[in-house]
Amino acid sequence: MLSAKSVFQEILDHDESFRLFCSIAASGESQGGWENARIAALVPPSERDLAPKISRHGADEDKHGRIFNALMRKRGLEPVPVPPETDYTMLLEQQGIGLAHEKLKADQPLTVQDVITYLAHSRVTEQRAADQMVMLRKFFADHPQVGNAVKMISHDEDNHLAYTHEELLRFAADGHGPYIQRTLRACALAEIRVYRDVSLATMAHMGGILGWPTAKSAVLAAGIDAMYAYERLGGWRRMVSLKTPDRRDALGGPATPAPELA
Template structure:
């Protein structure tokens, strides 16, 4: 029987598949760090109070990238190029989700609408990240090689998600509710499609490395398509709801340093 735990165990037990997994993860986290750093530098003049929190978000993402690189280094592995069909961040940008990199590379201040779009997009993608890390903590939280890193990243992702909820609720009270809800819905529907496509691509690459049989590859692909159908019908709602988090001001302090691996 195929299970998430069994599948991931296969991936981490093989050096080549583990290296690809960590390379994809490190690249995505580092890209998120760059994006947040640029947003913090360009944040709309009337929203400068957000800049320290966005900077903290950037530092956390950079830290996660270093953690995945350290996990590879510990095994004596070097990163590999990320296949374009597994580049989650790039594929989201191509669908017009989030802030275009062209805008972030310019030196013009962002508008309030830009910042709201950034926060709404982050609320959606951080939900995905938090869900994935919760799954890994459940199955591998006590793993001698990965456990410490997984717990650290899981806690950070919970902070990021709480920050997005709190800031968006505050902006909704200021009269931006319609823009927020519209952007959340558009982002969620695009994200679940991109996540499906990236998941299928990652499984294809892992299947090639690990020599999965055609029936196994077919079953995994069917499971990914089934999850997409459920998310498209109803599951996306969990990515757009807003509620005041238990963790208040989650990015208001200094972030924890990367653990010694």
């Protein structure tokens, strides 16, 4: 039976598909680590109290990148170049979502609106990451090779999502609600398109590596398109709602190390 679990199991069991999956994931996490580190360094004076949380977010992303690289090393694998069409973070930036790298590479302080833009972008993308990790945790939490990594990363993504809710609600209370909602909506609608395109490209690469028949690839592509249609019709709204999280001050401490994995 073709299912999400069977597809991921097939990717996990084959060295080349596993290497590509981990390389794509590690690259995206490392990029997120760099972005958060730059944002933490450039926050405006009025938001300096937020800088340690942004740094913690970046440290978590760096850790996740090391975890994916460590998973490859344990199987004697080296990372491979990430195909551009599967580069989620780069494609989002090209859509104008989040803060441009040119801005982050400069040494000019960010504005409060820039910080809100960053948080709105994170609210949307962390929802995607948290949802993906919930699925992987359901299937592979007890897997001898990847189970610990899946549980650790899932815990961190839940923290990141809680943090974005809490901080955006704080800014909304300060009168930034309309800008937050406009930015969240724009981010969500762009993200669902990019996620669909990246998913189609990634599955095409996996199908080539694993020798999937045309019919199987077509069914998977149809499933991805169906998910996009659902999200375009209204599923995107789960990415823009804000509520007080159960986890308060989720990024108020140091990043959790992962010495056994990294």
